[in-house]
Amino acid sequence: MLFSVTNRLFFLVSVLYLARHSPDLNLFVGVAVAADFIHNILMTIFSKRFVTPKFKIEYDLVKKILLEALPIAVSTVFIMIYFRVDMVMLSFLTNDTDVGFYSAAYRLTEALTFIPSVLMVSIYPIMSKYFSEGNKAFDYIYTKSFKILFASGLLIATIVTFLSEKIILEIYGPEYYGSVIALQVLIWATSIMFVNQLLSSTYIASGNQKIMAKISAIAAVLNIGLNLLLIPSYSYTGASIATFFTELIVMIYGIYWINKNIIHIELFKEIICPSISVCISSAFLIVLRNYTDIVPLIIVSILIFTGILYITGWIDSDDIMLLKRFIPKKTDN
Numbered sequence: 447m448l449f450s451v452t453n454r455l456f457f458l459v460s461v462l463y464l465a466r467h468s469p470d471l472n473l474f475v476g477v478a479v480a481a482d483f484i485h486n487i488l489m490t491i492f493s494k495r496f497v498t499p500k501f502k503i504e505y506d507l508v509k510k511i512l513l514e515a516l517p518i519a520v521s522t523v524f525i526m527i528y529f530r531v532d533m534v535m536l537s538f539l540t541n542d543t544d545v546g547f548y549s550a551a552y553r554l555t556e557a558l559t560f561i562p563s564v565l566m567v568s569i570y571p572i573m574s575k576y577f578s579e580g581n582k583a584f585d586y587i588y589t590k591s592f593k594i595l596f597a598s599g600l601l602i603a604t605i606v607t608f609l610s611e612k613i614i615l616e617i618y619g620p621e622y623y624g625s626v627i628a629l630q631v632l633i634w635a636t637s638i639m640f641v642n643q644l645l646s647s648t649y650i651a652s653g654n655q656k657i658m659a660k661i662s663a664i665a666a667v668l669n670i671g672l673n674l675l676l677i678p679s680y681s682y683t684g685a686s687i688a689t690f691f692t693e694l695i696v697m698i699y700g701i702y703w704i705n706k707n708i709i710h711i712e713l714f715k716e717i718i719c720p721s722i723s724v725c726i727s728s729a730f731l732i733v734l735r736n737y738t739d740i741v742p743l744i745i746v747s748i749l750i751f752t753g754i755l756y757i758t759g760w761i762d763s764d765d766i767m768l769l770k771r772f773i774p775k776k777t778d779n
Contacts, residue, residue, distance in 0.1 A: 531666075547624040559643075573587055588644070607633060608728065614626050628685075645696075648704055661700065662696075668691075672692065723754040
């Protein structure tokens with residue numbers, strides 16, 4: 447768990463540094479590879495404290511794993527397509543300046559995806575165990591995870607939307623002012639990805655990898671179509687909108703399918719209180735964003751948002767316990 451957090455934090459800090467000092471694509475690729483390399487090295491070293499690996503090929507087990515993993519691999523390919531195809535299509539349909547504006551905003555929002563990843567890395571083994579045992583705790587974990595991911599994604603998207611101009615100017619400088627609108631749209635796509643990561647983990651934990659692969663394939667085709675439709679007229683703003691609507695449709699269908707086939711729980715009531723809380727936080731940001739620095743604005747916005755959720759009882763002791771599960775603990779390593 448600690449190593450996953452270390453990996454993501456290293457990637458986030460590196461991306462923010464490179465975005466400001468040396469926005470070269472090759473360096474971004476190198477940082478991504480380095481982050482995964484560090485994670486794998488740390489995992490290998492730490493695992494030797496518990497097991498001594500013996501290399502022996504068990505063909506039946508390999509076959510079983512490959513068959514179960516194939517839909518996930520297919521899904522990953524399609525997800526990577528609709529994550530990256532917008533940049534490729536922009537380069538063909540517009541110009542380098544527009545690609546640069548979009549890329550600058552995209553890098554910032556992409557780095558934030560480590561937040562739901564950290565939670566789901568911690569929660570997935572529990573979900574898988576409970577589902578295989580037919581335990582009703584599976585429904586409980588799904589609901590609590592949805593609450594946390596929806597609320598955190600909503601808060602982050604709201605803060606970034608109202609402070610996007612300050613963020614772009616602070617990190618990139620005035621020459622990248624065109625990235626502001628792309629950041630404002632892409633951050634909402636990223637907030638939806640928070641929930642979509644939970645949906646993906648739910649598909650896999652319940653043995654429905656094939657459904658995830660089908661949805662990802664449809665999403666890839668949809669995203670390409672939306673990009674073809676929107677980029678010629680709206681450039682990088684159109685690409686941002688295409689990404690947002692693709693993620694939104696994946697989320698809506700995913701919640702519908704899981705509610706119909708796996709977990710029969712109404713989640714609508716879980717979004718009401720965070721929506722009201724974020725409106726109050728938004729009013730605070732609108733009034734004071736021109737008079738206060740970014741950091742104090744963010745801190746106070748988070749305190750207002752979480753304070754309202756806690757006072758109204760939306761956040762309870764169970765939610766706090768679940769949050770503690772993905773806060774890294776100190777180890778001897």
